[in-house]
Amino acid sequence: MEVLVKAADDRKPRTEAMEAGASKNDRFALTKPLTALLAIAAGLAIGNLYWAQPLLVQISGSLGVEVADTGLLITATQIGYAAGILLIVPLGDICPRRKLITVVMALAACSLLACATAPSFLFLAFGLSALGVTTVSGQIIIPLARDLADPKEQGQAVGILAAGVMLGILAARTLSGLVADFLGWRSIYLIATVTNLVLAGVLFKALPKMPAKEKxxxxxxxxxxxxxxxxxxxxxxxxxxxxxxxxxxxxxxxxxxxxxxxxxxxxxxxxxxxxxxxxxxxxxxxxxxxxxxxxxxxxxxxxxxxxxxxxxxxxxxxxxxxxxxxxxxxxxxxxxxxxxxxxxxxxxxxxxxxxxxxxxxxxxxxxxxxxxxxxxxxxxxxxxxxxxxxxxxxxxxxxxxxxxxxxxxxxxx
Structure with missing residues (x-):
């Protein structure tokens, strides 16, 4: 994973604002491979919110509920996501972000597994609500990428990760329906579970150890x-x-x-x-x-x-x-x-x-x-x-x- 980071000698000096409020890490900087990895992770995190949208008809038939009622699943996910944004994302300012990101991604994987194995509509609604709360790593990653970037490239870093988020939404909506047609709606959540766990492990090794910004x-x-x-x-x-x-x-x-x-x-x-x-x-x-x-x-x-x-x-x-x-x-x-x-x-x-x-x-x-x-x-x-x-x-x-x-x-x- 050393290829994903480079020595600080290879980058331009940071501004006083970055030194005061950003990573305070003098050993690592944002590289193109690491930027790409973070964009993929941010896209996957937001994509978790959208797996269910094309699956509502399949889910209604599988769990024996009316199609109209399955719209509540999207609502449950959105409410959970709002709570996660408000209650978890601010922790990026007071917690070591490498650990925070990997822990949150691991929790999202647990929520995805709960969705994949949900025995009833109510259980699935709770699972998707929990998924909304926990799949907020992308919004922790974006400030992290900005802090790691060269001061003259911070806007570009935010833009690249925003592209990853948008592509993650588009890919989730497309892939979810295609996979479900062949393997059923539960399969997409099993695949997403494994993908989130693998990516959490990769990020833990790739990201630098960064102290909390403040207490x-x-x-x-x-x-x-x-x-x-x-x-x-x-x-x-x-x-x-x-x-x-x-x-x-x-x-x-x-x-x-x-x-x-x-x-x-x-x-x-x-x-x-x-x-x-x-x-x-x-x-x-x-x-x-x-x-x-x-x-x-x-x-x-x-x-x-x-x-x-x-x-x-x-x-x-x-x-x-x-x-x-x-x-x-x-x-x-x-x-x-x-x-x-x-x-x-x-x-x-x-x-x-x-x-x-x-x-x-x-x-x-x-x-x-x-x-x-x-x-x-x-x-x-x-x-x-x-x-x-x-x-x-x-x-x-x-x-x-x-x-x-x-x-x-x-x-x-």
């Missing part, structure tokens, strides 16, 4: 997550703009797109709808380079540009009600915009105080989850009231709000 009582640590909003003036504007574009609009668009493609004139089945979602790969590919804009000092300006791209995509979506080509184009353009906004805002948030990067990442991701829940809930009401055009109109209006908030926040940066 803080746990209750104070959790309280400090929310105090960050007041402590750092630009943060509230980062959270608002990202919550709108990456949370509300993301869920408005993708949830309603399922309604659109399932209805006439398309009439697509679940697999066909899933293929359309592959258009989101544009955002994943762009993620590899977006972070460099933050490193070059253009993060604030570029965020505004990507909000504009998201606005353009929703304008295109207005005309996509009966055109698959326009649907795909709108989805691809939006994926580009939303990933750009998300990566740059995440990098900017953690850069506010490297010593509290895990806490800042916690409030960032938790905010996305809350705003995403609002978007998911609103999508059903807006669709029933005004259909696809209503969804697009609502998306345009809230993105315009995000643009105004970005402009106000840019003055606070």
């Amino acid at each position: 803080t009582p746990y209750p104070k640590l959790i309280a400090d997550v929310f105090k960050s909003i007041v402590r750092y003036k630009p943060l509230k504007w980062i959270l608002i703009t990202n919550g709108i574009v990456f949370g509300v609009v993301f869920n408005l668009f993708w949830t309603s797109l399922t309604f659109l493609l399932a209805a006439e004139p398309f009439g697509y089945n679940t697999f066909q709808i899933g293929l359309v979602s592959i258009a989101g790969i544009t955002g994943a590919v762009a993620s590899f380079g977006v972070g460099k804009l933050q490193d070059k000092g253009y993060g604030v300006q570029a965020t505004g540009a990507f909000i504009g791209v998201s606005l353009l995509s929703m304008a295109l979506a207005f005309f996509a009600g009966e055109s698959l080509a326009l649907v795909v184009v709108a989805a691809a353009v939006y994926s580009l915009g939303v990933q750009g906004v998300g990566i740059l805002n995440q990098a900017r948030a953690m850069a506010l105080d490297p010593a509290r990067s895990s806490r800042l990442n916690t409030i960032f991701v938790f905010n996305n989850f809350v705003c995403g829940a609002i978007g998911s809930a609103a999508s059903g009401f807006i669709w029933a009231w005004a259909g696809w055009l209503g969804i697009c109109a609502a998306a345009v209006m809230v993105i315009l709000i995000a643009l105004v908030c970005w402009r106000i926040g840019s003055r606070a940066s």
Whole structure:
């Protein structure tokens, strides 16, 4: 595993901020192989949340429940994930992160095994809830990668890991259905169990031994997550703009797109709808380079540009009600915009105080989850009231709000 790290003599000096608040580790730095490994681990962690989505019909037949009731499994997973983000991810600021990451991944493997062997629907719901709580290693890994990276490449590191997260979501949705068709729905959880355990072991050997950043009582640590909003003036504007574009609009668009493609004139089945979602790969590919804009000092300006791209995509979506080509184009353009906004805002948030990067990442991701829940809930009401055009109109209006908030926040940066 020595190939995954290199001596500090081969890297550029760190800034005072990094020395004060980052890894304080003078022996290791982030290399391309280690970055790739961390991106895979982050993608697998988030992918664990999405194995169940294509499997709901199979699960309903296997466990003898109504298909409509299986939607509760997704809800249980999301609630668990929100709890895990809030209660576990901040520990990255006060615990040795190599041990924390491997322990959390091992617990996620136990939860996956519980899902694979669940004898009943209720047991599976508890298993998926536990999986949501424990599969948060990706959000511990992202601040770690930023801390290990050269100060001039921290945004790029965040972008590469964000690409891994997006690819993990796309891969999980695709592979889950394919594997389940041949081996049954339980098989994907068994495979994921083994994969998580193996990767946890690899990471434990590959990651450097890094001391905790500081000693803080746990209750104070959790309280400090929310105090960050007041402590750092630009943060509230980062959270608002990202919550709108990456949370509300993301869920408005993708949830309603399922309604659109399932209805006439398309009439697509679940697999066909899933293929359309592959258009989101544009955002994943762009993620590899977006972070460099933050490193070059253009993060604030570029965020505004990507909000504009998201606005353009929703304008295109207005005309996509009966055109698959326009649907795909709108989805691809939006994926580009939303990933750009998300990566740059995440990098900017953690850069506010490297010593509290895990806490800042916690409030960032938790905010996305809350705003995403609002978007998911609103999508059903807006669709029933005004259909696809209503969804697009609502998306345009809230993105315009995000643009105004970005402009106000840019003055606070």
